Amino acid sequence: MKNNRYFLLVTGILMILNFSQHIAGQWQGMPQELFTRAEKTWFKETSMNKDVKTFCEKVAELSRYAHTEVFGRTKEGNDLFMVVLANPKVASPAEAAATGKPVIYIQANIHAGEVEGKEASMQLMREICFGPKTPLIDNQILIFCPNFNPDGNDKLSTTSRPSQDGSPALTGVRASGEGYDLNREGIKAEAVETKAFLKNIILKWDPALLIDLHTDNGSWHGYALNYAPAYLTAGSSVVYNFVIDSLLPAVRTSVLERSGIPVFSFGYMSQRPGDQTTFSTYSHLPRYIVNYMGLRNRMAILSETFSHDRFEKRVLSNYLFLVSVLEYTNLNHGKIAEMVKKADEETIRLIREQGGKISKGVTYKITSAPDPIPLLTRETEEYTDENGRTRRRPTGRLLWIDDVKHYNHFVPVTEAVVPWAYLFPAELESVAAKLKEHGIEVKVTDKRYSVTAEQFMISKYTRDSRAAYGGHYAVKVEGHYVSKKIIVDIGSFYVDMRQPLAWLAFYMLEPESDDGFLFWNYFDEYLIARGAGNSSISSLPYPVIKVLKPLKGKEKT
Numbered sequence: 001m002k003n004n005r006y007f008l009l010v011t012g013i014l015m016i017l018n019f020s021q022h023i024a025g026q027w028q029g030m031p032q033e034l035f036t037r038a039e040k041t042w043f044k045e046t047s048m049n050k051d052v053k054t055f056c057e058k059v060a061e062l063s064r065y066a067h068t069e070v071f072g073r074t075k076e077g078n079d080l081f082m083v084v085l086a087n088p089k090v091a092s093p094a095e096a097a098a099t100g101k102p103v104i105y106i107q108a109n110i111h112a113g114e115v116e117g118k119e120a121s122m123q124l125m126r127e128i129c130f131g132p133k134t135p136l137i138d139n140q141i142l143i144f145c146p147n148f149n150p151d152g153n154d155k156l157s158t159t160s161r162p163s164q165d166g167s168p169a170l171t172g173v174r175a176s177g178e179g180y181d182l183n184r185e186g187i188k189a190e191a192v193e194t195k196a197f198l199k200n201i202i203l204k205w206d207p208a209l210l211i212d213l214h215t216d217n218g219s220w221h222g223y224a225l226n227y228a229p230a231y232l233t234a235g236s237s238v239v240y241n242f243v244i245d246s247l248l249p250a251v252r253t254s255v256l257e258r259s260g261i262p263v264f265s266f267g268y269m270s271q272r273p274g275d276q277t278t279f280s281t282y283s284h285l286p287r288y289i290v291n292y293m294g295l296r297n298r299m300a301i302l303s304e305t306f307s308h309d310r311f312e313k314r315v316l317s318n319y320l321f322l323v324s325v326l327e328y329t330n331l332n333h334g335k336i337a338e339m340v341k342k343a344d345e346e347t348i349r350l351i352r353e354q355g356g357k358i359s360k361g362v363t364y365k366i367t368s369a370p371d372p373i374p375l376l377t378r379e380t381e382e383y384t385d386e387n388g389r390t391r392r393r394p395t396g397r398l399l400w401i402d403d404v405k406h407y408n409h410f411v412p413v414t415e416a417v418v419p420w421a422y423l424f425p426a427e428l429e430s431v432a433a434k435l436k437e438h439g440i441e442v443k444v445t446d447k448r449y450s451v452t453a454e455q456f457m458i459s460k461y462t463r464d465s466r467a468a469y470g471g472h473y474a475v476k477v478e479g480h481y482v483s484k485k486i487i488v489d490i491g492s493f494y495v496d497m498r499q500p501l502a503w504l505a506f507y508m509l510e511p512e513s514d515d516g517f518l519f520w521n522y523f524d525e526y527l528i529a530r531g532a533g534n535s536s537i538s539s540l541p542y543p544v545i546k547v548l549k550p551l552k553g554k555e556k557t
């Protein structure tokens with residue numbers, strides 16, 4: 001540990017001294033059009049929509065590896081650009097699939113005040129196409145979306161990101177043009193950007209790994225960047241274990257060794273006098289796009305650069321992190337492609353062999369790792385601000401704290417049986433449409449069935465009176481499943497769980513799910529019409545029933 005600390009200090013100083021030369025050195029021998037606004041202004045400004053557009057168009061024009069596409073249009077009429085880098089170049093999902101190489105999707109600027117991912121992605125694209133990083137596309141296909149929230153990007157403000165300490169002075173805003181927080185859209189997928197992402201990136205290109213680039217909100221840990229996997233809930237533990245046990249530790253070491261920059265798991269630090277210091281991650285909920293990917297049996301990484309670092313340092317940290325991740329995935333391309341394929345096959349096999357017998361969590365709680373960790377932090381001191389209040393500020397010294405409790409994973413609180421199939425009435429067409437939008441296969445029954453099914457009886461229905469996340473009123477229910485004979489009409493919707501997206505369907509359709517369709521109001525109209533929320537109704541059937549055995553042979557004439 002001591003050597004490691006010394007190494008950090010020395011390389012950190014050298015890195016900062018050499019940083020301006022490093023950036024200047026990048027200018028040699030590359031197309032001038034592909035230098036970013038951030039670089040050209042010595043990191044005083046971040047790229048505007050027109051800069052990103054020019055970059056994406058130019059890189060495709062100039063490079064034999066790049067293919068650029070507009071994959072959607074925002075409410076305010078801005079194009080969403082994606083750039084596909086491959087060697088040899090590919091211009092369609094079919095061409096990509098034919099190579100057998102895994103697709104890695106890198107998305108930046110989802111919160112348009114958190115701008116360094118946008119700059120780092122463009123720098124990296126340029127250096128893959130024209131510089132020393134071309135080997136990163138030897139074995140994998142990279143898709144970059146450097147500006148996922150263009151409607152937020154150009155609404156320049158000095159106040160949208162206070163913890164970034166005015167570096168750069170002006171950045172865009174968090175919300176999309178429709179007012180959505182685009183990183184709460186994993187389940188409801190209402191924003192035009194999210195719909196375009198699902199339709200034209202996820203369902204067409206099927207990335208094995210998604211990397212989502214953010215800036216944190218500034219707790220005084222000592223890292224330049226923090227990362228998180230797609231937290232494991234109902235999804236595949238195979239891909240989760242690979243990311244947390246192999247990929248992320250290797251990337252952490254790689255970034256440190258190449259630059260001296262310390263990176264670590266994402267968390268918020270809490271230090272209360274007399275208590276053990278804790279470092280706790282954010283959430284398992286699939287409304288967050290990274291966690292959502294886990295329910296699709298895919299890998300994902302959240303990247304959060306340290307907001308109090310200067311803009312140029314944040315761009316550099318982000319760049320180095322991306323390079324390290326992509327070196328690792330390039331090296332392990334075969335394993336990654338095989339693993340996601342296997343996760344899909346395992347899902348189908350598990351339902352076929354154990355559907356109706358196994359349970360998975362529908363609500364979760366955070367829990368700590370068994371052993372305490374040493375955590376790099378920034379020493380802080382008390383001071384009195386201009387209003388006479390006592391506050392804390394960093395002294396500029398880094399400090400290791402040993403024996404920190406690390407809350408870094410989630411365990412189920414409430415579980416539900418994973419069925420063979422879900423069935424629901426024809427009138428819930430909006431539910432079927434939403435499932436299909438995510439790529440879940442939904443069939444329609446062509447016979448009338450008499451089935452023994454599990455139906456959830458709602459004994460308590462609570463709907464928040466305050467709206468959140470784009471006009472939603474969080475719904476929670478209590479109740480229990482009962483087994484009963486039910487006649488299923490012709491034309492009912494039918495979700496056979498023997499499909500790769502079974503875990504996503506499960507999380508969306510289970511009534512007690514902490515981030516399911518019921519929570520997001522998709523059943524309000526149906527249930528309220530039948531008395532939900534009315535205190536005189538003590539038991540209300542939830543309309544999605546589940547069957548624990550195959551449907552065949554049960555036709556009712």
Ligand SMILES: [Zn+2]
Nearest residue numbers: 111114214215
């Ligand atoms: Zn963010």
